[in-house]
Amino acid sequence: GESVGLHLPTLSVQEGDNSIINCAYSNSASDYFIWYKQESGKGPQFIIDIRSNMDKRQGQRVTVLLNKTVKHLSLQIAATQPGDSAVYFCAEGFGNTPLVFGKGTRLSVIA
């Protein structure tokens, strides 16, 4: 069940290091996955997406990996910068059903 009021898990990394943020999704029928970045006081911002017929997709400094066997999604950020500090959410979708969001991970970059 859901937990209300718990703090978000936090990942702290040194500036310049690589970050890996993990997400376990719930619906084995989901065929579309997205990572969003949310900075304080702002709305979620699209980072990268991947469809279930792929297991890896690369963007600029970001890579998303999908493991359907264990229903696991990860976001890798290369050479993490202070501007990467934010909360990161994974989301899953199926057909035209609304996206379902995970609980989020706070990334804190240490300069």
Added chain:
Amino acid sequence: NAGVMQNPRHLVRRRGQEARLRCSPMKGHSHVYWYRQLPEEGLKFMVYLQKENIIDESGMPKERFSAEFPKEGPSILRIQQVVRGDSAAYFCASQTAGPNYGYTFGSGTRLTVV
């Protein structure tokens, strides 16, 4: 090309008052989604609308909450007789027609019920 516009950014209401939150989708987007976010939590789906139609309202509380997306004008999320538990950030997202793609979110409306 303006993004998804939400207003007001901040809204304070006393218990028992009504709150109206507005969302203008991106130009050319005909699908609108409303999500609610409590502090330190993820986004919870509330309702999915297309022009003049509610497609999925499975995340909406049965009482006091309603949403519309008229033929002309913004989408409106209305909360009647607000209670303190309604305090949250409400985000609207829009999408062009077609299979699931990433939504574009607005900056949200932060509702505080006092």
